[in-house]
Each structure stands twice: as structure tokens, then as C-alpha cells.
Amino acid sequence: MKRHTSLQPLSRDHHNGLMFCFRLNKGLEKKIDETRLKNYVDWFYENHIQEHFSVEEKLIFPVLGSEHELIKTALEQHQHILALFNNKKDLTATIKDLAIQLEAHIRFEERVLFNEIQLHASEEQLNTIHIAELETSCRVGWEDEFWM
Ligand SMILES: [Fe+2]
Numbered sequence: 001m002k003r004h005t006s007l008q009p010l011s012r013d014h015h016n017g018l019m020f021c022f023r024l025n026k027g028l029e030k031k032i033d034e035t036r037l038k039n040y041v042d043w044f045y046e047n048h049i050q051e052h053f054s055v056e057e058k059l060i061f062p063v064l065g066s067e068h069e070l071i072k073t074a075l076e077q078h079q080h081i082l083a084l085f086n087n088k089k090d091l092t093a094t095i096k097d098l099a100i101q102l103e104a105h106i107r108f109e110e111r112v113l114f115n116e117i118q119l120h121a122s123e124e125q126l127n128t129i130h131i132a133e134l135e136t137s138c139r140v141g142w143e144d145e146f147w148m
């Protein structure tokens with residue numbers, strides 16, 4: 001399904017999220033020191049995830065409402081993922097899990113939730129969603145390219 005223009009900034013930011021997961025997996029594969037990975041995780045949390053989740057929760061999820069099963073699932077996933085971002089113990093295992101959970105969440109939104117929103121929201125409703133462009137590159141501001 002073609003993404004409605006009002007949802008495109010979030011869809012574009014999903015690419016950044018998938019790239020983040022890919023990089024973490026690379027880092028784990030290369031056995032990069034976990035504190036280096038955690039620094040990147042913390043940076044991504046501050047600069048991408050907080051804003052992304054809060055935009056979805058404030059502007060997108062209300063279209064279907066908090067009683068909708070897909071929204072309940074999405075909110076549970078957000079909580080779980082935020083807890084992983086903030087976990088300071090068992091770093092390697094946590095980072096591994098984070099990469100899996102975040103990727104699954106993004107796929108769920110792109111393949112299921114956003115399609116459902118487009119099917120159920122009226123054109124008028126979709127047009128009232130104004131999302132400022134989110135940061136377009138997750139490279140900006142982060143120098144330690146441990147995945148290379
Ligand atoms: Fe989300």
C-alpha cells in the first residue's frame with residue numbers, strides 16, 4: 001500500500017530505525033566492546049526514538065484509539081523497547097534483544113498498523129496529521145562507526 005503523505009516522515013524515519021538495528025547486529029557480530037554499543041544506543045534514544053515514539057503516540061495512534069487491539073500491541077511494544085533502551089545491565093544480551101524487538105516493531109507498523117490506519121482514517125483525518133520532518137539521517141552527530 002502506498003504510504004499516505006501524512007505518514008511519510010515516520011516511514012522515512014523507520015529506515016533509520018532499521019539501519020540502527022543492522023548496525024547493532026554488525027557490532028555484536030564483530031564483538032565490539034558493549035559500552036561502545038551502549039553509547040550509540042543512548043545517542044539513538046535521545047536523538048531518534050523518544051521523538052519518534054512520542055509523535056506516533058500523540059498524532060497517529062489516536063486515529064484508531066487506545067482500545068484498538070493493534071494500538072494496544074503497538075503501545076506494549078513501545079514500553080518494552082523503551083525498557084530495553086534504558087536497561088543498564090546485561091548489556092550484550094539487552095542490545096541483541098533490542099535489535100530484534102525494534103526491527104519487529106517497525107515491520108509491524110509498516111506492514112500492519114499503518115495500513116490499518118490508512119484504511120480506517122478518513123482523508124480529512126489523515127490531512128490533519130502534520131508531522132514535521134524527523135531527523136533524516138542517523139549518521140549526523142554520531143562519529144563512532146563501529147559497524148564499518
Ligand atoms: Fe512505534
Ligand SMILES: [Fe+2]
Pocket residue numbers: 010014052056106109
Ligand atoms: Fe514507528
